[in-house]
Amino acid sequence: MPIEIPDVVIDRLPVYARALASLDRQGRDVVSSQELGAQLGVTPAQIRKDLSYFGRFGKQGRGYNVKRLLEELHQILGLDRKWRMVVVGVGQLGHAVLSYGGFAPQGFDIVEAFDADASVIGKQIGDLVVKPVAAMREALAGQHIDIGIVATPAAAAQQVIDALVESGVRAILNYAPIAAHVPRHVRVKDIDPVLSLQSMTFYLKSDLAHSPPK
């Protein structure tokens, strides 16, 4: 029975991978936990501990081989293959998601798009045609979808999520401002810039005595 790996550790691995990819592009062969940590604002011990859950990838006295560690992380995270995603909700936000060029290069392919609004259904975006969300179950019945991206209004989000889960989706990237209810086997990550802003203002507010830097 494998040791339980904390979720926070899994959340940090992609950050490490991203930094390693950057180092690799710069031609760096080796990096220490010290240096990587300084770059990422993480303690060296944190990095070593995190990696130790998965194996021994470093060399004492030397550090980590950048290419090797990057490959290991890709394998650990499942980034060495493609993932199939659908987008639900093609309003302004959904449109931006569909047009975003950052997913495909990382192996995240959007293969279907759905909306409830007749004025959007049938529209072509990139090489996808927006289908009616009412027909989502049938459309997804024959295919395997890994991840659902929810970009609907709040009021529609939960039932869209239910439908995605029933279609076999096991991970959801949720842009809707709701707390999604899902079965235990389904993962949800929320993206909500407003929540991020609203927590930062707490510190802005209490810091008001602070004079701005020169």
Place this chain on the structure above:
Amino acid sequence: MPIEIPDVVIDRLPVYARALASLDRQGRDVVSSQELGAQLGVTPAQIRKDLSYFGRFGKQGRGYNVKRLLEELHQILGLDRKWRMVVVGVGQLGHAVLSYGGFAPQGFDIVEAFDADASVIGKQIGDLVVKPVAAMREALAGQHIDIGIVATPAAAAQQVIDALVESGVRAILNYAPIAAHVPRHVRVKDIDPVLSLQSMTFYLKSDLAHSPPK
């Protein structure tokens, strides 16, 4: 010296506020930590403990007055006033941020937009005209900006952040895929859907149901 309030607590308050606002719109007068917790996937004790850092807002045997608690949270978080933001980077992402209708209703006003690209500079978006990022310091010199939204390519992000910080910005919403370096008095929240996806794939990779998301 006041008690130190954990960052995680501050991060949850906006979530509570959002749920309370929804209950309020539904006409609910009172809610218990039990019910609020069930709605948000948080334990009742968590909610009570979080709130206890700031005061005693509930009534035993009854619960919390929705309007009252919502108001208190707004005040605690500084959501009872307006915040001035600038956007840097008006590519596809920055454009989407500028067009997003979700900020202003919550009191987050975008008052300037900057880009480095001549083909974007001078363009009008809403009631803003995109200014050259090279002139950002001068443009911001006379005014108070609370929050900077960074939507530039990775390569430009750190120097944009430096310039924002020098202009007195004390909170940054960072859409660029870098680990920002900022002085201790500046808050950063990162938004990176790719990182979110890349951590979820770890769990997708194995069929086993790991621990449920928080």
Place this chain on the structure above:
DNA sequence: GTATGTGAACCACTTCACAGCA
């Protein structure tokens, strides 16, 4: 000499459980 890998110590957050009050 230098940097990893890792038990052990430490710390922070969460949950418990119950006194106290409506």
Place this chain on the structure above:
DNA sequence: TGCTGTGAAGTGGTTCACATAC
């Protein structure tokens, strides 16, 4: 009776510090 507020206990994650290896 029902639910809050909160010390105390428990849990989980981080940091320490050092044996180990290059």
